[in-house]
Amino acid sequence: MQFEPPIEFDxxxxxxxxxxxxxxxxxxxxxxxxxxxxxxxxxxxxxxLAELVGIVLGLFLALMKISKSRLLSFPAQIYIDFFRGxxxxxxLIIIYFTTPLIGLRFESLFFAGLVTLSLNGAAYVAxxxxxxxxxxxxxxxxxxxASGLSYGQTMRHIIVPQAFRRTIPPLTNEFVMLIKDxxxxxxxxxxxxxxxxxVIQSETFNGTPLIAAALIYLAICLPLIYFTNTLxxxxxxxxx
Amino acid sequence: xxxxxxxxxxxxxxxxxxxxxxxxxxxxxxxxxGESGAEDIKIASDIAYxxxxxxxxxxxxxxxxxxxxxxxxxxxxxxxxxxxxFDGIIGGLGNNxxxxxxxxxxxxxxxQEKVDFSDPYFNADQSLMVASDSGIxxxxxxxxxxxxxxxxxxxEMKAKEFKEAGDITGEVRTFDTxxxxxxALENGQVDAIINDLAVSQDKANKSDGSLEIVQNIPTGEQxxxxxxxxxxxxxxxxxxxxxxKEDGTYEKIYKKWIGTEPKEIP
Numbered sequence: 001m002q003f004e005p006p007i008e009f010d011x012x013x014x015x016x017x018x019x020x021x022x023x024x025x026x027x028x029x030x031x032x033x034x035x036x037x038x039x040x041x042x043x044x045x046x047x048x049l050a051e052l053v054g055i056v057l058g059l060f061l062a063l064m065k066i067s068k069s070r071l072l073s074f075p076a077q078i079y080i081d082f083f084r085g086x087x088x089x090x091x092l093i094i095i096y097f098t099t100p101l102i103g104l105r106f107e108s109l110f111f112a113g114l115v116t117l118s119l120n121g122a123a124y125v126a127x128x129x130x131x132x133x134x135x136x137x138x139x140x141x142x143x144x145x146a147s148g149l150s151y152g153q154t155m156r157h158i159i160v161p162q163a164f165r166r167t168i169p170p171l172t173n174e175f176v177m178l179i180k181d182x183x184x185x186x187x188x189x190x191x192x193x194x195x196x197x198x199v200i201q202s203e204t205f206n207g208t209p210l211i212a213a214a215l216i217y218l219a220i221c222l223p224l225i226y227f228t229n230t231l232x233x234x235x236x237x238x239x240x
Numbered sequence: 241x242x243x244x245x246x247x248x249x250x251x252x253x254x255x256x257x258x259x260x261x262x263x264x265x266x267x268x269x270x271x272x273x274g275e276s277g278a279e280d281i282k283i284a285s286d287i288a289y290x291x292x293x294x295x296x297x298x299x300x301x302x303x304x305x306x307x308x309x310x311x312x313x314x315x316x317x318x319x320x321x322x323x324x325x326f327d328g329i330i331g332g333l334g335n336n337x338x339x340x341x342x343x344x345x346x347x348x349x350x351x352q353e354k355v356d357f358s359d360p361y362f363n364a365d366q367s368l369m370v371a372s373d374s375g376i377x378x379x380x381x382x383x384x385x386x387x388x389x390x391x392x393x394x395x396e397m398k399a400k401e402f403k404e405a406g407d408i409t410g411e412v413r414t415f416d417t418x419x420x421x422x423x424a425l426e427n428g429q430v431d432a433i434i435n436d437l438a439v440s441q442d443k444a445n446k447s448d449g450s451l452e453i454v455q456n457i458p459t460g461e462q463x464x465x466x467x468x469x470x471x472x473x474x475x476x477x478x479x480x481x482x483x484x485k486e487d488g489t490y491e492k493i494y495k496k497w498i499g500t501e502p503k504e505i506p
Contacts, residue, residue: 008336
């Protein structure tokens with residue numbers, strides 16, 4: 001049997017100079033800065049809007065799921081299982097490439113991406129809210145009901161506001177995932193950050209645009225990651 | 241102790257992976273390579289571009305594939321095709337990941353800076369393809385409609401030229417494969433596609449009249465086989481190519497895949 005190594009090293013290409021010209025040629029990025037900034041804006045607004053829609057949808061799903069009525073909790077369960085249990089890429093391809101077959105056509109790539117990311121994000125947000133709501137002491141609901149508030153009023157005025165505060169760190173984590181997941185939308189041709197970088201890379205045969213894209217993702221995500229870390233530490237201190 | 245255990249586990253997993261890959265590679269490469277003494281060469285191709293390359297029952301077929309096999313016979317090379325995305329080919333050749341690439345690739349000055357090309361083997365032009373009921377007859381009719389292209393192709397470059405010149409004002413949308421672009425056109429998600437004539441023609445022919453080529457965009461471009469810079473395969477491949485062009489084999493391959501006689505041989 002012939003042995004073929006799964007990876008080949010070609011040391012003639014492995015030089016400091018090559019690394020510099022192929023990965024760190026930032027003049028090339030500067031030449032295309034308008035395209036990159038515009039793409040970054042698309043990435044940020046896509047993630048931001050999808051998070052907003054996802055939070056609204058996710059809150060309803062969470063309330064449905066914890067409801068005593070099977071008629072409400074069962075559909076929510078199915079929804080959450082489907083979107084958490086299947087790959088985002090599969091969901092995107094189904095939503096964008098196959099729906100025209102049944103007469104539903106997305107004219108805007110941005111909107112197709114927004115719908116997919118929102119539907120997907122809502123499932124994760126729902127789980128975050130559900131555990132947040134269930135973490136509030138049962139006595140609060142009982143106290144609310146005893147003081148004459150209805151189930152809905154107690155939820156709205158007492159439980160959900162408290163739960164929301166506790167869910168900020170996991171929600172921010174989810175937002176970070178969402179920002180990174182916007183890159184998957186590039187598959188359908190939306191010129192967000194990853195696709196813009198790949199277009200420049202294919203024109204210049206240079207890796208720098210992708211390094212630049214990675215750095216931009218990092219610049220957006222890292223502050224959020226550190227923000228949640230601090231927040232979690234502070235919340236822990238309060239409850240301790 | 242604990243750390244050593246986990247290290248050994250990682251080593252074990254790695255060894256298993258290596259073994260699996262080695263077995264896979266070995267059985268693939270071992271088929272009848274030895275006897276003729278032909279040199280195995282790794283050929284990159286975006287095998288989703290009929291009639292030049294497509295996959296039939298898992299095997300690559302098409303104009304480029306037949307031509308490359310014919311060249312292999314004459315130059316004593318055994319081509320082994322690797323399916324890759326088009327925009328990754330030039331980079332992969334630069335890193336010597338492949339020995340050559342045949343992928344309906346136009347010889348351009350930009351690409352020549354990165355790779356070496358064989359003599360041209362195909363005269364190609366660009367074309368405008370639309371849905372038959374679109375009313376678009378030429379590039380001027382597109383207006384602010386969306387034009388689909390494949391990432392990294394001369395079709396993309398041409399579309400961007402049109403956009404810079406103001407001939408079209410809408411979006412130029414890039415797809416990873418031409419098949420994605422075609423299905424977007426069929427779905428009505430793009431209004432037109434600018435792409436290599438022979439490939440779009442093939443698609444239009446198979447579309448039962450729903451898609452049509454409305455404009456030839458002559459560019460005088462020619463396809464070539466690409467090699468890493470300084471490759472010593474260029475010369476034997478060129479010699480074989482000249483033979484193929486002269487002894488009528490080229491016409492046979494052309495007729496088989498393009499369906500007509502070649503107007504002229506490059």
